[in-house]
Amino acid sequence: MRASDLVVPWPTVTMSTPALDTTRILADADLPGLIVVDEAGAPFAVLPGTQVLRLAVPSYYQDDPNLTHLVDEAAADVFMRELGGRTVRELLPPQPHELPVVGPEATALELAALMARTRSPLVAVVDGGRLLGAVTLHGLLDRVVPA
Amino acid sequence: MRASDLVVPWPTVTMSTPALDTTRILADADLPGLIVVDEAGAPFAVLPGTQVLRLAVPSYYQDDPNLTHLVDEAAADVFMRELGGRTVRELLPPQPHELPVVGPEATALELAALMARTRSPLVAVVDGGRLLGAVTLHGLLDRVVPA
Numbered sequence: 001m002r003a004s005d006l007v008v009p010w011p012t013v014t015m016s017t018p019a020l021d022t023t024r025i026l027a028d029a030d031l032p033g034l035i036v037v038d039e040a041g042a043p044f045a046v047l048p049g050t051q052v053l054r055l056a057v058p059s060y061y062q063d064d065p066n067l068t069h070l071v072d073e074a075a076a077d078v079f080m081r082e083l084g085g086r087t088v089r090e091l092l093p094p095q096p097h098e099l100p101v102v103g104p105e106a107t108a109l110e111l112a113a114l115m116a117r118t119r120s121p122l123v124a125v126v127d128g129g130r131l132l133g134a135v136t137l138h139g140l141l142d143r144v145v146p147a
Numbered sequence: 148m149r150a151s152d153l154v155v156p157w158p159t160v161t162m163s164t165p166a167l168d169t170t171r172i173l174a175d176a177d178l179p180g181l182i183v184v185d186e187a188g189a190p191f192a193v194l195p196g197t198q199v200l201r202l203a204v205p206s207y208y209q210d211d212p213n214l215t216h217l218v219d220e221a222a223a224d225v226f227m228r229e230l231g232g233r234t235v236r237e238l239l240p241p242q243p244h245e246l247p248v249v250g251p252e253a254t255a256l257e258l259a260a261l262m263a264r265t266r267s268p269l270v271a272v273v274d275g276g277r278l279l280g281a282v283t284l285h286g287l288l289d290r291v292v293p294a
Contacts, residue, residue: 054263079256107223108224116201
């Protein structure tokens, strides 16, 4: 089996999508992550769910457990309000050296090793720069876990 | 809201669980990850789905895209056969410095920042060393994304 056998259509966002909308798309469709595309429609970033969430956590809280601990329960419940209208472009977390992106010929083993290495539960599939969709961790597991 | 309001029961595995069984549990229940508990039942590791998959990718393939590319499609389809009866103990990936584990009082913001920082879509909740269950990324998003 190849990536072309496992790929499914996948929602995309752009650099100008409000960050709050990305969390809504993720939550409403119960997705493991999202693909950020550039103006030509090619994948610019692949964001696992945790990194979509990272868009929504104010930067001064992201790496300081002591600071988050000082925020009271009522304010912590509404931390996403601090996002305002900021876009993906303004908040995109640092991208890994290796993007989880493959061509349609990638094998099950290549997909699995790439997901494990990049810690991404989805891999974008491109053909000649055009995004075909994504292969998900669970889509892959359903085919490779021995009965 | 606190972790105690968001926690749900979560399946656990131990260091002696066969690695293949962990991938089956993940696939069958469509989970974002698993918790590995020690002999006392406390969390020893929290494995996002990609790191459960990592248990199943032979180590010599994990970090070498060129090597995985040499494996033909038929062999790549059955890469998990190479696992044999190896256990979680034998295959556990390196653990991060910070485990995604909180007490029942952790706020929504603390949970979100921890998931973003550790790249884990689940956080184990413990009370006095006893595992209460897990808070998932989607369980959290459902409560914090503004309507």
